[in-house]
Amino acid sequence: MSFLTSLVNGLSLGSIYAIIALGYTMVYGIAKMLNFAHGDFIMVGGYIIFTCVSTAGLPPAAGILLAIVLCTLLGIGTEKVAYKPLRHAKSNLAVLITAIGVSYLLENLALLIFGADTKSFTNVVTWPGITLFGGQLRIQGVTIVTILVSLAILIVLQLFINHTKNGQAMLAVAQDQGAATLMGIDVNKTISLTFAIGSGLAAIAGALLCSAYPSLTPYTGAMPGIKAFVAAVLGGIGSIPGAMIGGLVLGIVEILSKTYISSQLSDAIVFGILVVVLLVKPTGLLGKVTQEKV
Amino acid sequence: MALLEVNNLCISFGGLRAVDDFHLTIEKGQLYGLIGPNGAGKTTVFNLLTGVYAPNEGRIILDGQDITGHKTIEINQDGIARTFQNIRLFSQMPVIDNVKAALENQYSYSLFDSLTHLGKYRRVEKEITERSMDLLKVFDLDRFAETLASNLPYGQQRKLEIARAMATNPKLLLLDEPAAGMNPNETAELMKTIELIRDKFGITILLIEHDMKLVSGICERLTVLNFGRVLCEGPTKEVLSNPEVIKAYLGDE
Amino acid sequence: MTEKILKAMTPKRKNALNGKSPVMTYLVVLAAYAVLELCIKTGIMSSHLQGLLVPMVYYAIVAVGLNICVGILGELSLGHAGFMCIGAFGSAVFSLLTDGVLPDGLRFLLAFLIGVALATLFGFLIGIPVLRLNGDYLAIVTLAFGEIIKNLLNALYLGIDENGLHASLSNQMALGLSPDGKMLINGAMGVSGTPHDANFTISMVVLLIALFLAQNLVHSKHGRAIMAIRDNRIAAESIGINIVRYKMQAFTISAAIAGAAGVLFSHNISTLQASSQYFGYNVSIMILVYVVLGGIGNLRGSVIAASILYLLPELLRGLNKYRMLIYSIVLIAVMIFNWAPAAITWRENLAAKFRAGRNGRKENA
Numbered sequence: 001m002s003f004l005t006s007l008v009n010g011l012s013l014g015s016i017y018a019i020i021a022l023g024y025t026m027v028y029g030i031a032k033m034l035n036f037a038h039g040d041f042i043m044v045g046g047y048i049i050f051t052c053v054s055t056a057g058l059p060p061a062a063g064i065l066l067a068i069v070l071c072t073l074l075g076i077g078t079e080k081v082a083y084k085p086l087r088h089a090k091s092n093l094a095v096l097i098t099a100i101g102v103s104y105l106l107e108n109l110a111l112l113i114f115g116a117d118t119k120s121f122t123n124v125v126t127w128p129g130i131t132l133f134g135g136q137l138r139i140q141g142v143t144i145v146t147i148l149v150s151l152a153i154l155i156v157l158q159l160f161i162n163h164t165k166n167g168q169a170m171l172a173v174a175q176d177q178g179a180a181t182l183m184g185i186d187v188n189k190t191i192s193l194t195f196a197i198g199s200g201l202a203a204i205a206g207a208l209l210c211s212a213y214p215s216l217t218p219y220t221g222a223m224p225g226i227k228a229f230v231a232a233v234l235g236g237i238g239s240i241p242g243a244m245i246g247g248l249v250l251g252i253v254e255i256l257s258k259t260y261i262s263s264q265l266s267d268a269i270v271f272g273i274l275v276v277v278l279l280v281k282p283t284g285l286l287g288k289v290t291q292e293k294v
Numbered sequence: 295m296a297l298l299e300v301n302n303l304c305i306s307f308g309g310l311r312a313v314d315d316f317h318l319t320i321e322k323g324q325l326y327g328l329i330g331p332n333g334a335g336k337t338t339v340f341n342l343l344t345g346v347y348a349p350n351e352g353r354i355i356l357d358g359q360d361i362t363g364h365k366t367i368e369i370n371q372d373g374i375a376r377t378f379q380n381i382r383l384f385s386q387m388p389v390i391d392n393v394k395a396a397l398e399n400q401y402s403y404s405l406f407d408s409l410t411h412l413g414k415y416r417r418v419e420k421e422i423t424e425r426s427m428d429l430l431k432v433f434d435l436d437r438f439a440e441t442l443a444s445n446l447p448y449g450q451q452r453k454l455e456i457a458r459a460m461a462t463n464p465k466l467l468l469l470d471e472p473a474a475g476m477n478p479n480e481t482a483e484l485m486k487t488i489e490l491i492r493d494k495f496g497i498t499i500l501l502i503e504h505d506m507k508l509v510s511g512i513c514e515r516l517t518v519l520n521f522g523r524v525l526c527e528g529p530t531k532e533v534l535s536n537p538e539v540i541k542a543y544l545g546d547e
Numbered sequence: 548m549t550e551k552i553l554k555a556m557t558p559k560r561k562n563a564l565n566g567k568s569p570v571m572t573y574l575v576v577l578a579a580y581a582v583l584e585l586c587i588k589t590g591i592m593s594s595h596l597q598g599l600l601v602p603m604v605y606y607a608i609v610a611v612g613l614n615i616c617v618g619i620l621g622e623l624s625l626g627h628a629g630f631m632c633i634g635a636f637g638s639a640v641f642s643l644l645t646d647g648v649l650p651d652g653l654r655f656l657l658a659f660l661i662g663v664a665l666a667t668l669f670g671f672l673i674g675i676p677v678l679r680l681n682g683d684y685l686a687i688v689t690l691a692f693g694e695i696i697k698n699l700l701n702a703l704y705l706g707i708d709e710n711g712l713h714a715s716l717s718n719q720m721a722l723g724l725s726p727d728g729k730m731l732i733n734g735a736m737g738v739s740g741t742p743h744d745a746n747f748t749i750s751m752v753v754l755l756i757a758l759f760l761a762q763n764l765v766h767s768k769h770g771r772a773i774m775a776i777r778d779n780r781i782a783a784e785s786i787g788i789n790i791v792r793y794k795m796q797a798f799t800i801s802a803a804i805a806g807a808a809g810v811l812f813s814h815n816i817s818t819l820q821a822s823s824q825y826f827g828y829n830v831s832i833m834i835l836v837y838v839v840l841g842g843i844g845n846l847r848g849s850v851i852a853a854s855i856l857y858l859l860p861e862l863l864r865g866l867n868k869y870r871m872l873i874y875s876i877v878l879i880a881v882m883i884f885n886w887a888p889a890a891i892t893w894r895e896n897l898a899a900k901f902r903a904g905r906n907g908r909k910e911n912a
Binding site for chain 3: 028034036082085086088089090091093094095096097098100101102104105108109111112222226229230233237262264265267268271272274275278279282283284292294
Binding site for chain 3: 344346366367370371375376378382383384385386387391392394395396398399401402403405407408409410411415418419422458459461462
């Protein structure tokens with residue numbers, strides 16, 4: 001039973017990684033940049049919900065909605081102000097470093113506003129969950145909700161990308177910005193939309209992450225952000241199902257290695273998986289191989 | 295004995311036969327042209343000859359040595375050097391360093407000497423610099439020696455690519471559309487340069503070119519490629535007056 | 548006419564070859580050393596500031612190392628803190644083992660060589676898989692290796708007694724040390740009691756050596772091959788350059804220099820811990836920021852940027868809460884100002900106007 005419990009917990013953590021990784025992978029696929037600040041949007045979402053629910057006493061649903069809206073706006077704004085001017089810079093390191101700057105900025109703003117102390121987050125999922133096998137396996141409500149939400153997000157995203165005009169525009173921009181422009185696609189709008197979706201997803205991930213692990217600091221988003229980045233690469237960066245699979249694999253490996261091997265070494269094992277996968281398949285599980293034309 | 299002998303060369307990409315039953319014989323010192331409409335597979339032939347792709351079938355014999363399946367680096371050491379259709383210079387390095395880099399396998403000193411500038415460093419670097427300047431002079435590029443390669447005008451960039459290929463001391467030089475994007479003056483200058491390479495260094499040259507003035511002006515023999523297959527081959531004049539060739543270029547009308 | 552323009556555009560050789568005139572770089576470093584040393588001797592410099600000097604120098608050293616990887620080889624590494632970590636721990640353990648056995652100078656020299664050798668070895672071993680990857684994949688795998696190194700050292704217990712070395716990844720008890728045994732690495736508690744062998748002067752000497760090696764490399768056959776691969780891999784292959792060998796050389800040298808900085812790190816701190824604060828990916832990123840702001844491929848720039856950017860937040864301590872906020876805003880602004888195509892055009896136009904104005908005035912006079 002303890003194995004099942006760990007597996008379910010792993011699925012849940014993996015689902016959160018997957019939601020974050022979706023944002024990473026979409027932004028990477030379409031804007032061709034590593035948005036190092038992506039993880040910090042989780043933290044921003046967490047603080048917004050915390051303020052709404054714990055400080056202002058609003059219902060959790062309102063807090064989550066507000067977090068999604070504000071994170072989306074913040075994502076669009078960040079792209080406009082900090083990333084867009086560097087889109088055609090000579091080195092793509094420029095925008096990477098700027099993203100790092102944005103990450104520092106968000107963390108330090110949070111530090112200034114909320115302080116360095118850990119805030120205990122109120123679980124936004126009030127449903128206690130279910131008990132299976134005559135009480136032997138208890139699954140928390142937040143665990144189930146997390147898994148369902150991530151599944152729903154995956155399905156909606158796939159439908160959106162494959163069946164709407166905006167989604168098709170995203171695919172086009174991902175393949176070739178120049179050609180997309182020539183076909184009359186508004187590249188700026190498409191990239192904005194991508195950031196909006198990614199940041200909104202980060203806010204949802206924030207709500208779920210902080211509910212499952214109810215402690216919130218300015219650095220809460222950093223490590224999950226990096227792990228989600230790893231998940232996105234593991235699945236093949238740019239691929240949406242890849243991000244989902246990568247996230248789940250990572251979450252399950254992390255929880256299982258914490259339970260059965262060593263909690264100290266779990267991060268080493270998680271990163272080790274990435275190394276092994278990339279050695280076998282250099283573009284990730286579902287990544288496409290592109291060859292440079294001579 | 296021919297310098298290059300290619301027989302029955304084939305390669306497919308995902309079921310598509312890009313090059314099929316290609317054959318080619320080039321004698322030492324010849325200036326040979328490979329022509330054909332766009333998409334006929336000319337650059338693919340170059341990529342096969344230089345080991346970028348391994349052929350599915352066929353043999354490549356260079357100077358009596360079977361080099362089929364050799365990797366790009368080995369092929370350069372075997373004696374084939376090339377230029378690229380879309381110029382590939384070391385753009386952030388000075389012109390002279392582009393040539394120096396190509397002397398890679400002719401001069402050597404250890405990594406330790408590189409890091410400390412001791413040992414053979416000074417002596418060998420002096421030789422490398424002299425040799426590179428000599429080569430640049432041949433191509434009239436010596437006055438740009440310290441210019442970043444990316445700052446050279448287009449025509450000079452093409453010449454630098456040839457100079458760099460020459461620095462590897464090849465037996466056979468492959469030029470992929472050397473006159474592409476050049477104005478008539480530059481093309482005329484290029485033709486002189488190509489003949490000079492052949493005459494002064496005795497190097498055999500195989501070139502892909504669309505500029506018929508250049509082709510008819512300097513190539514002794516031609517092979518025409520169409521849809522991945524050899525359409526015809528022979529002395530330049532004969533080939534260019536062949537009705538099949540004209541049809542391939544102008545289409546059925 | 549074209550020729551004239553070309554001549555004007557032609558940068559002097561020292562500018563063309565990443566990192567400007569080598570001699571000038573040594574002079575800048577020596578001058579900085581002289582001024583700072585004078586400030587210490589005359590007592591102008593506070594002890595707080597004095598304490599920052601060694602870290603400033605070892606971060607400058609890692610920046611030089613990382614710049615070989617990012618600027619000369621053209622591959623993004625986010626794991627250099629890991630190599631620093633290996634150099635730090637390897638040398639610290641050696642120093643602990645030989646403390647009181649060997650004379651101080653010899654002990655530190657050997658510890659230094661061992662730290663560098665270990666970082667070199669790991670650079671080589673990690674380079675084999677990593678350098679098969681491209682671009683961002685390579686970056687994330689170096690980050691992964693950096694985290695793995697930090698994580699493993701954090702969980703490592705190492706002790707010595709009359710039966711030899713004992714190691715464990717679980718806890719101290721598992722070592723089974725005899726009562727008079729000695730702990731060398733105590734898991735997350737790290738290594739304590741490493742002799743304080745590193746000082747400002749030694750650090751500056753190491754920096755000069757690192758610069759000497761790196762700048763020599765750039766102006767050598769090996770450096771040219773490495774930069775050729777950076778500029779155009781396919782062309783480099785076509786002229787017979789062995790891609791794998793040169794990439795490995797550059798990456799390994801880069802790791803070795805990071806390891807040297809690690810040795811200085813561990814011999815300047817009383818308790819060495821493999822914590823995220825010192826060796827996490829954040830530190831690798833911080834060093835990358837130094838390299839990019841100092842100029843990709845510009846070795847002198849790396850040293851200057853590392854020194855200024857390391858000291859800046861420390862000197863802004865008076866502003867306390869706001870210092871990192873200011874730092875991050877400045878970072879974003881500088882990146883946009885330096886790199887955004889629009890900003891570059893604007894700056895060029897401004898410069899042209901300024902020149903035109905000056906010439907106009909000259910003509911009038």
